[in-house]
Structures are given as C-alpha cells and as structure tokens.
Amino acid sequence: MTIKDVAREANVSVATVSRVINNVTSVDKNLRIRVERAIEKLDFKPNQIAKSLKQDITNTVGIIVADISNSFFSGVIREIERTINPEGYALLMASTDGNVQKEKDAIEMMHAKRVDGLVICHVSDDIEALIKSISCPVISFDRNTLSHIRDTVYINKERSMYDAVTYLLKRGHRDIAVISGAKGLSTNFDRYIGYMRAYYDWSLMARKEDLYFGEFTKEYGKRSFESIMQRDHRPTAIVTGSADITEGILAKANELKVRIPEDISLVSFGAISFQDVLDLKITYVDEMYIEIGKNIGEMMLSRLKSPKISPRLIVLESGIISGNSVKTLDET
Template structure:
C-alpha cells in the first residue's frame, strides 16, 4: 500500500494524503472531513509509509551506525543494550557492525554505513588507524570506550588511567611487587591508558619495575590463557596478575587452574571489567567496575547534541575498585 494507492481510492492527490498523514492538515488547511477520510482509509489498510522513499526525500534516515569490536564480549553487549534502548526512545534504529577488532572490517563498515546515509555513528574503534574516521563527511560521531588522543573526535570512556592506577595501587598495598599485567589490543587508548596507570602506580610506590611484566596482545580469553601459561613457566612467577579485561581474566583463571595452582594462595588476580558472575567464581574475582550504563547513555546524549549542532565535551567516567578474595595480602607482618 502506497500513498498513491490511497490517493486513488480516495480520489484525491498524493499531496493531500501525505499532508494529512504527516499531521500537516492545519498548516495546509485540509478540511476536517477530507482529513478524516484519509485517516480512516489509512487505518483500514494499516498503511505505513515507505521509509526508504521518505529517507531519500528528507535526506535523513533516523538510523545510527553502531560499530563495536566484539558483541560477544559482555562489556560491549551491555553497552549495545543500553545504546539500543536509548536510541529507540529517540526514534532511531541501530545498524550493527561487529569488527572483530579488525581495522579492515572497521574501515569497510564505515564505508557501508556512510553509503546507507546513517545520521550518526557510535564507534568503539580498533584503534590502529583513524584516517577512515576522519573521512566521514562530517556526520556526527562519538567514540566509545576508546579514542584518539591527538584527534578532536568526541568520546565517552571509562577513566582507564585512574582505574588502572587504583587497581595497581591496591595490589601494591597488599604487598605485591612482582606483578604481571596482561594487556589487550596494544593500540587501543583503553589499553594504553591502563598501562600508563599501571606504570605510574608502580613508579609512585617505588616498585622495582625489573620485576614487573607487561605481556599479551588482544582482549581474548585465549590471550589470557596463553599469556598466563607462559608466566607460570617462568623462573620467578609473579605474585599477582592484573588482567586488562574480563575475557583475559577468564583465560588467566583457566591457565592457573590447569597448572594445578590456586588463586589467591599461589597467585593473586584482578580484572579490569566487572561481570555479574565474578562474585561467584572460585575464588570471587576482584575487579575494576566500569560504569557501562552511564557510558552508553552519555554516548547517545552526546551524539544527539552533535545532531543538534551543539558543542559537546568528551568525558572519562570514574570506575570503581571491587576487592574480593582473588587478591591476597602478602604483606609481612
């Protein structure tokens, strides 16, 4: 059913039908009677306008592109949830792209989304390249979780530096000086800032960095597993491991279990990212909790400010340390 067919049946022009159905009857002085006839027939046929045609004409799609590295990572899944709900409230729909943390797929996704004329973009970028993020015809874009320091693209992220600094300080306060940090994707701002916070805390507390390690290379369970395995085979096993996201932490736990060791007796563990099941693990896993919901909502709000041509500010939201049994104090008393 199209507006034209309605018009034919009603024996009037598409113009009139369109104006009634878009609520512009008053503005264009359509008579009460005519308007009612249009509405009745539209309802009878359950008419819904073709959005494609509408989008073309109005040069607006009410669609936002959401680019995410890994929707199966609960951190991003929760973020996507919050974002979808927030956007729906504002009558926008979400075109979802999962980049698998591959820059090529990210570039391709940007191209596809631009071709589809999305009104805006929410991107958690891989972080290796950014040229494609600057060639987006100036459509509103907000980065999530990760950003580019030297670029002016607005972003909403956790204060990864602070979170990591707190986490590391906590480990040190518990007597840990031989700490291994298993990182995620090296180029991401999230990772870089977590590493910075880690190193700054070590420095501030005058920890001998010859005894600390940074290893790993992506945000996967496998990376946590393999990295931990190699750590456990070293001559001097660290007393604590700081896993830079929830999936890495899971991998680390598996490796430690398989090696027949115990957390926290043999080694302590702390994860960046909190998950609902962390308190149920054996042992309950200490973590840095990111304000996921706030990030999603702030990102959507910021995007809408851009859509309304307002000035926006980026923000780094504070995470919280949740100490649990997985970190043991080894302070000699």
C-alpha cells in the same frame, strides 16, 4: 501500495495524504477522515526510504565494534538502544573482528546508508580521514582520541590501572604482571601509563617481562597465565585487561591447580558474570557498561538535536570493588 494509491482511493492529492500522515498544517476534517479510511482500508505503510531520500534523515544510528558477542559490547549496545529507541532511532550494526580493513568497510557502509549518527569503538587510528569525510556526528567510546576533536565516552583506564596497581602495592606486592589486549590500542596505552605511574610513585622499576599485551580474549588469558606459571621468577599478582582474559586465567588456574589468592593474586578489569557462583570473589574494576551505553545514547541524542555544539569528552571514573582474590603479603 504507495501514497498515490491512497490518494486515488480517498480522491485527494498525494500532498494531502502526506499532510495527514505527518499531521502538518490543518487539513479539512472530512478529507482527513477520508484519507485515514483509505490508509486503513489499503493497510498503507509509508516507505521510509523515500522519506529519507527527500529529508536526508534516516532515523538510524550506526554502531561499529569488534565483536557484538563480546559481553561488554553487547551490554553497551543494549543500553544505547534503550536510550535512543524511544526517540525513534534504530540501530544498524557492524562487527570488525578487530580488522582494520573491515572497520573501514563498515564506516563506508554506514556512510553509504546515511546513518544519522555513528558510534564506534575503533581499532585503528588510520580511520580519521574517513571519519572526517562522513558528515554525520560520530562518537568514539572506550578509546582515547587525544588528538582528535570528537565526542568521546570512556573510562579513565590510566587512573583505573593506577588504582589497581596501587591497591596491590599497598598490600605488599612488588612484582605485578599485566595481561591485556593489543598494544596498539589507546586503551592499553592508558593502562600502561597507569601502571608505570604507580611504579614511579613507589620508586619501583617495572619489568618488561611482566607486561603481556596480546588480545582481549579468554584464550590469550590462558596462554599468558600458563607462560607466567612456567617462569622461574613469578610475579605475585596479576592485573587483567578484561573479563574475558580473567576467565581464561581462572580456567587455566583451575586446570593447573594454582590457587587464587594463595599462590597468586588477581585483579580484573570488568566483573565476570559468575562472580556469585564461586567462593572466590574477584577484586575488579567496574567496567560500567551501563553508564557508558547510557552516556553514549544521551550524547548522541543531544548531538543529533544540536550538531553545532563543540565536541564533548565524558571520562568516567571507575572504582575498585574489593573481593578476596588479593592476598596481603608481609613486607620483607
């Protein structure tokens, strides 16, 4: 079932059929009706692949993240879809599991399939050459790409961490631990700098043993928290790097009968989904996945319309939502 069959059925040329379908230039009314009848009769559906080949447009945007079942990513993706779908774009997705090779494979696959645009939350910095070699617009998110001139959307994590730590310092905490994801990610470097800057501004020395940079997982949250609880000298507060980590901490705290905030205070990056089920309201930094997704989607649409405009950087400033997971300490 191709455009040829329709042309034969309607007794016109394939060109005319194509013109009717895309209603470009005026077509004689009678012919148009004949073609439309034929299309209906044969239940003809144009082959996008052929169209894409000729026009070099696929109406597809690729998205590469570590794990689509992570609620932050799936939230962002959902919002991107909501934004670009009305304009006719579909979403081709790939997960990397944080694996550099998989990430490279995913980028090559997206290029091979000629996506019109690519959204990526990259794991490795080793992909710049690859990205440069593919010709479509690329938007990075949740990662700072200082040196690389490219469209980017992210939350100012340095600022957020600075605010979170300052929030704790103001309430008397002087020994604050950080539990976050892999050290190599820019998003964690940003957190590190924010932490150090707050300590610097308060003329305090940070302790190396207070920095836990491992994985953005519930499991890592559990492990780190347990290890903190076994220390002789414990921090009085913890800032986590993601909602998953926070959940791990809460689970382990529940298991070990550690009370929050009585025994240790907690500030989370990202809200946990069951906030309203607990009497404990976690103080958290909003991860704003809806805003991020929307910004990415809109940026992509504008970029697809005008590829030539210079790269833009959208830095979202997030705020702290106060709960009751932080205890105010007496100054001594």
